[in-house]
Amino acid sequence: QSALTQPASVSGSPGQSITISCTGTNSDVGGYNHVSWYQQHPGKAPKLLIYGVVNRPSGISDRFSGSKSGNTASLTISGLQTEDEADYYCSSYTRITTLGIFGGGTKLTVL
């Protein structure tokens, strides 16, 4: 099964907002509200930012928000900060397998 589709890179300036898309099919993103987003800084383990499309774990800034329309989920980061520069990955439940599926990742550059 192919990975979910994310843009390879996005960029923004401090204070701006950016949105990262994650496109799948109705077998995964479009069919279930089980989309998660992860942030990974170089050399570090990933950190969960969003789960269940829109939910933030305790301790995650409300600058991070998630949404979904059809087969595409989105992660929006508002009020960009330099420490937001990292790789971002989406993940979804898929009915093809009992395991999940990941996106290819998006590198965020804060200019």
Place this chain on the structure above:
Amino acid sequence: QVQLVQSGAEVEKPGTSVKVSCKASGYTFTSYDINWVRQAPGQGFEWVGRMNPISGNTAYAQKFQGRVTLTRNTSISTAYMELSSLRSDDTAIYYCARQGGLTVNYNWGQGTLVTVSS
């Protein structure tokens, strides 16, 4: 706080096996599934499998079927991933993660680098 502490880096020869451990603390080990995910150098993530710590039931990604075995020792709150018949393209960081919801990796271990090289 929830912590998953993995064993250290391994260097293995092609055709051999590797076993990575993941010790959980800060929560009831048997209450949440443990997922294993890997990340090849400079690449994205790939699911390896999942284990239910109470029953020991497992689910493996199709590409690893027959080569991966997930086990656990509930008395020491530790999960294990063993990968056999290693190839050079198995070189990756292997992560364990506590599943907090359907396919949600709520907490992650620090990762274990497995290098396969002759």
